[in-house]
Amino acid sequence: MLYFLQQLINGLTLGMMYGLIAIGYSMVYGIIGMINFAHGEIYMIGAFISIIAFLLLGVLGVTWIPLALLLVLLIAMAFTAAYGWTVERLAYRPLRGSFRLAPLISAIGMSIFLQNYVQLLQGANVKAVPPIITGGWILAEQDGFAVRISNVQIMIILLTLVLMAIFSWIIANTPLGRAQRACEQDLKMAALCGVNVDRTISLTFVMGAALAAVAGLMATLYYGVVDFFIGFLAGIKAFTAAVLGGIGSIPGAMLGGLLLGLVEAFWSGYFTTEYKDVAAFSILVIVLIFLPTGLLGKPEIEKV
Amino acid sequence: MLEVQDVHTHYGHIEALKGVTLEVRRGEIVTIIGANGAGKTTLLMTICGDPRASAGRIRLDGEDITHLPTWEIVRRGVAHAPEGRRIFPRMTVLENLKMGATVNGEQWFEEDVEQVFALFPRLKERLHQRGGTLSGGEQQMLAIGRALMARPRLLLLDEPSLGLAPNLVQQIFRAIVEINRSRGLTILLVEQNAFQALRIAHRGYVLATGEVVLQGTGRELLANPEVRAAYLEGGH
Ligand SMILES: Nc1ncnc2c1ncn2[C@@H]1O[C@H](COP(=O)(O)OP(=O)(O)OP(=O)(O)O)[C@@H](O)[C@H]1O
Ligand SMILES: [Mg+2]
Numbered sequence: 001m002l003y004f005l006q007q008l009i010n011g012l013t014l015g016m017m018y019g020l021i022a023i024g025y026s027m028v029y030g031i032i033g034m035i036n037f038a039h040g041e042i043y044m045i046g047a048f049i050s051i052i053a054f055l056l057l058g059v060l061g062v063t064w065i066p067l068a069l070l071l072v073l074l075i076a077m078a079f080t081a082a083y084g085w086t087v088e089r090l091a092y093r094p095l096r097g098s099f100r101l102a103p104l105i106s107a108i109g110m111s112i113f114l115q116n117y118v119q120l121l122q123g124a125n126v127k128a129v130p131p132i133i134t135g136g137w138i139l140a141e142q143d144g145f146a147v148r149i150s151n152v153q154i155m156i157i158l159l160t161l162v163l164m165a166i167f168s169w170i171i172a173n174t175p176l177g178r179a180q181r182a183c184e185q186d187l188k189m190a191a192l193c194g195v196n197v198d199r200t201i202s203l204t205f206v207m208g209a210a211l212a213a214v215a216g217l218m219a220t221l222y223y224g225v226v227d228f229f230i231g232f233l234a235g236i237k238a239f240t241a242a243v244l245g246g247i248g249s250i251p252g253a254m255l256g257g258l259l260l261g262l263v264e265a266f267w268s269g270y271f272t273t274e275y276k277d278v279a280a281f282s283i284l285v286i287v288l289i290f291l292p293t294g295l296l297g298k299p300e301i302e303k304v
Numbered sequence: 305m306l307e308v309q310d311v312h313t314h315y316g317h318i319e320a321l322k323g324v325t326l327e328v329r330r331g332e333i334v335t336i337i338g339a340n341g342a343g344k345t346t347l348l349m350t351i352c353g354d355p356r357a358s359a360g361r362i363r364l365d366g367e368d369i370t371h372l373p374t375w376e377i378v379r380r381g382v383a384h385a386p387e388g389r390r391i392f393p394r395m396t397v398l399e400n401l402k403m404g405a406t407v408n409g410e411q412w413f414e415e416d417v418e419q420v421f422a423l424f425p426r427l428k429e430r431l432h433q434r435g436g437t438l439s440g441g442e443q444q445m446l447a448i449g450r451a452l453m454a455r456p457r458l459l460l461l462d463e464p465s466l467g468l469a470p471n472l473v474q475q476i477f478r479a480i481v482e483i484n485r486s487r488g489l490t491i492l493l494v495e496q497n498a499f500q501a502l503r504i505a506h507r508g509y510v511l512a513t514g515e516v517v518l519q520g521t522g523r524e525l526l527a528n529p530e531v532r533a534a535y536l537e538g539g540h
Pocket of ligand 1: 338
C-alpha cells in the first residue's frame, strides 16, 4: 500500500510535466491540424534556458531561492516563448496553404535543427545542475519503508495546478481564448468574424512554448541533468499523452499526461524500469488503433 | 459602396468566376441569383478575400481591398453570414454573438445583443445552448445575428432561407427588409429563392457559370421572361 502511494506520487509528478508539454501539441493540432514535432525541442530549450538563467542569477548574486526560482521561471517562459514564436514564423507560416505534409516535414527538420543548434552551442555532454530545491517530507512509514514527497515534487504539482487554472481561465473567458477556440472550431469563420488568424496562431505557439518551458525548468530541478537530446523522448511521450487524452482537447492533454505518468511510474515500480518507454509507446499504438479520438476527444458528429 | 470589377477567381485550374463586375450602392439590397455552381458563394467569399481574386479589383467605399487579409476586410465593415451558416458548434449562442462583435471589441455588446433579440426572440431563449445543437433555423438566425453584432456597413448573406420551413423563410426575409429599412444597412443577398429575393431587392444580378448574364432592378428581373423560365418556374 505504501509502495503504491509512493508510485502514485512519482507518477503524478511525471504526469504533470508530460501534461504541460502535451498541451502545446494539442492546442497547435487543434488549430492548424499539424503535429509540431519540434515541440519536444522547445521543452529542451526551456530546460537549457533555465540552467543558464540560474547561472546568471548566481553570478548576479540573487541567491534567495524563491526569488531566483520565480525569476528563472519568468525568464525561461519568455525566452522559450520567443523560440516557439520564431519556429512558427520561420518554419510553418510560410507553408500554410501548402500541401498537408509540408509543415510536418518542416517540423521534423526544425526538430533536428534545434537539437544540433543546442548541441553546437552547449556541447553534447550532459549538464548537471546542483540540487536547488532540497528536502522533503515523509508522509508515512512502515516496516522500514517510507513514503516520501520531495519539495521539488510538491513544487511541480502545485505550480502545474496553478498554471492550469490560469490557463483554463484564459481559454474560457478572455477574447484571446475565445478567438483560439473559434480558430480551432472553424478557422475560416474565425477570420470572417475579424479574428487575426495569424496572430492567434502565433500566440498559440507562444503559450504552448511557455508551458513547455515550465516543464523544462521542472525537469532540470527534478532530474538535475539536461542534455540536447532530452526533447526527443519527452516530446514523443507528451505527444502520446495528447493523443491518449484526445488531441485537440486541453483537459485531455492534462489527463493524458497524468495517466501516462502514472502508467510509467507503476510500470517501473512493479515490473522493470527497463521497459517503461515501451509501455508508453504501446499505449500510443493501442490508443491510435482502438480509440483514435482519445479519452476526451470530440467525436466529429456535430451538425454544422 | 462596393465595386467589384472584372473579378476572376480560380480553384486550382477551375475558373469559378470569369470576370464578374457588379456594384452595390449605399442603402441598397442587391441580390445575386443563379443556378447551383454558378459561383455565387465564390463571389461572396472572394469579396472577403478567401479565396483571393486572381484578377480584377474589389473596392469598398473607394478603398482597394482586393489584397487585404480576410480579417482586415471584415474590420473595414463587411460582415458575412456564410453558406452553411458556420456556427461555432462548441460555443454557446452567447459566445457566438461575442465572436461577431470581435471587430468592435464588444464595445456595444449589450445594446447590439438586444437588437438581435428583438429581431430573433428565439435566440434569447437559447442563449446558453451550444451552437452545434441548435436547429437549422435557429442556426440561421444566429448566423445573421452574429453578422449584425459587427455593426457592419455591408452585410453579405449567403442563402439565408436554405432548408427552412416556409414560415421561417418569411420571418428571415422580413428580418432582412427590416434591417435594411430601419438601419439603412446595405445588403448583398445570395438566394436560391429567386422570387422572394427579387421581391425585396432594389436590384439584382443573374450569375451563370461564373459570369453576370443579366442585371436590373428587382422588378425588371421578376418580369424578365428568361428569369421567369430559368429561376421562377414553380416558384412563389
Ligand atoms: N473549394 C473549392 N474547390 C474547387 N472547386 C470549388 C470550390 N468551391 C467551389 N468550387 C466550384 O466552383 C464553382 C462555383 O461554386 P459556388 O459554391 O460558388 O457555387 P454557388 O453558386 O454558390 O452554388 P450553390 O447554389 O450550389 O451554393 C462550382 O463549380 C464548384 O464546384
Ligand atoms: Mg453557394
